[in-house]
Amino acid sequence: MDLLKFIQTVVLALLQGVTELFPISSLGHTVIIPGLVGWGDLNASKNFLPVIVALHLGTSIALIIYFWRDWLQVIKTLGNTVVTRKINRGTEEWVSWLIIAGTIPTGILGILLKHRIEALFTSPLIVSAFLFLNGSVLFLGEALRRRSEANLKNLAPAERESHFRSLKTLSIKEALLVGLAQSLALIPGFSRSGTTIVAGLGVRLTHEDAARFSFLLGTPIILAAAVLEVPTLFHQNEFPAWLIIFGMALSGVAAYLSTVFLTKYFEKGRLDPFAYYCWIAGIIAIVLFLTVRA
Structure with missing residues (x-):
């Protein structure tokens, strides 16, 4: 067994599973x-993206398991719509159509821009x-939300949240x-x-529903990307199949636990801590890369 490949797979799987749901x-x-x-050769490898997408597959499976009731509702909704030819707004059936509509833009752009983004x-x-x-x-998304809350400043955070919209009230255009x-x-x-949580806050969803919609929207996109990329793994010998499967399982467990935590966190929590982290991590990484190159 190649110990380095094992370590790389474990590290990438944990990174993927945790950071996919954290913003x-x-x-x-x-x-x-x-x-x-110092794993720069890994980034340059033609097998890097397929491996990462395979780890995404583990994440998507975890999301399907966690939100299985929502996905069962999506299937039921499609069946009911075919039979009744009606869509009832303001219901869980309506949420299913919001999920379907929300995945369309990324699906189209992902196909059109695939090769440019891979670079x-x-x-x-x-x-x-x-x-x-x-x-x-x-940070900007959270700042704009606080401005919307200005007239509710005398209320407790939980009470302020109750004055914003639920997911069921969104229109197809907003989705x-x-x-x-x-x-x-x-x-x-x-x-x-x-980005989806910020957009959800922008259309005045509660933090909790913005997070839920974000997690639901991501699942089909992640799954579709995996279906397209994973087959290429069968034509390489850099990462053995058992190691990729192990990585997918590890990524899935990490993603499930992250979803449990974040679903609870966004009942009261905000995006600011994650903004500070991205600023600090981004600056440190830029300085290190420039220093190394210098």
């Missing part, structure tokens, strides 16, 4: 960390800069806008969950 960019970390620890995976310095910008997006924000995370360094 700090999983792709960004899986590009930056190998560059910082960024070999540039940890650029990705570090995007990670810093991701922190700014999170498409949140989905369009998700497409920004096709660029390594920008967080998929972060």
Whole structure:
């Protein structure tokens, strides 16, 4: 067994599983960390992206397990709509259609921009800069939410949250806008969950529903990307199949635990701590990469 490949797989799996749900960019970390620890040849490998996408598959399976009731509802909704030809707004059935609509922008842009985006995976310095910008997006989104809460400043945080919208009240247009924000995370360094949560706050969702919608929107995209990329792993011998499967399982467990934590966190928590982290991590990584190159 190649010990280095085992260590790389474990590190990448844990990074993917944890940072996919935390709004700090999983792709960004899986590009930056190998560059910082001297695994630059891993980033340049043609098998790097397929391995990362395979680890994403573990994450998507964990999300399906955690939100199995929501995905069962999506299936039921599609069946009911075919039979009744009706869509009832303001219900869980309506949420299912919001999820479907929200995945469309990223799906289309992901296909159109695939090859251009893949080139960024070999540039940890650029990705570090995007990670810093991701922190700014999170901070700005939370600042705008606080402005919306200005008239509710005398209320407790939990009471303020109750004055904002639930997911069921979104329109299809608003779901498409949140989905369009998700497409920004096709660029390594920008967080998929972060951009969609910010967009959800922008349409006045509660923090809890913005996070839930973010996690639900990400699942089909992650799953679709895995279906497209994973077959290429069968044509390489750099990472053995058992190691990839092990990495997927490890990534899935980490993602499940992260989802449990974040779902609870966003009942009261905010995005600011993650913004500070992205700023600090981004600056440190930029300085280190520039120093090494110098």
